[in-house]
Amino acid sequence: MLLLALDTATPAVTVALHDGTDVIASSSQVDARRHGELLLPAVDRVLAEAGLRLDAVTAVVVGTGPGPYTGLRVGLMTADTFGLALGVPVHGVCTLDALAYAADIDKGPFVVATDARRKEVYWATYADSRTRLTDPAVDRPAEIAERVAGLPAVGAGALLYPDTFPSAHEPEHVSAAALAALAAERLAAGEELPAPRPLYLRRPDAQVPKNYKVVTPK
Incomplete structure (x- = not known):
């Protein structure tokens, strides 16, 4: 087993690798405005630290929130992309x-x-x-x-x-190391982890302006 865990539901951009027994590499940076910019370099960093390639990953675990829409979807979309590219399952864990x-x-x-x-x-x-x-x-x-x-x-x-x-x-923010360890423990116990569906709990901050004027072709 090699779990790639990531979470962007809080200001922490956090990634970890878990081999089924222990966390073997992890990275966390706190920056609420740079989730998309920091996440993939963090994945590269933990893989390099562990001396492994991405294709060694057997499953992906992602924090499902709750969290703000913009940050949360970065992690979820990245996890789904990895799952599709690698042909491995993607599991969700509540942040x-x-x-x-x-x-x-x-x-x-x-x-x-x-x-x-x-x-x-x-x-x-x-x-x-x-x-x-x-x-x-x-x-x-x-x-x-x-x-x-x-x-x-x-x-x-x-x-x-x-x-x-x-x-x-403390802890103040979530860590992917804890996310991975919890997921590994539950999987080892035979539990079925939920699908990676976001817990937004409310509508996104961005809204269509009121009195928006629709322009139609003549």
């Missing part, structure tokens, strides 16, 4: 699940929250690092304050809003 896994909390409940912009967070609650209790959602921190009161929290969204998440701590 929040990978953050929870990296937090390595044996007993919860706890919260994972990432920055959704617009003064909102993407979030979910977990019983432990491997067990999600609620579906991913997007809300303003003040709107969920009572529901998450007293719970430890991880992720950039939690760190941004200490009034709602006073016990927030």
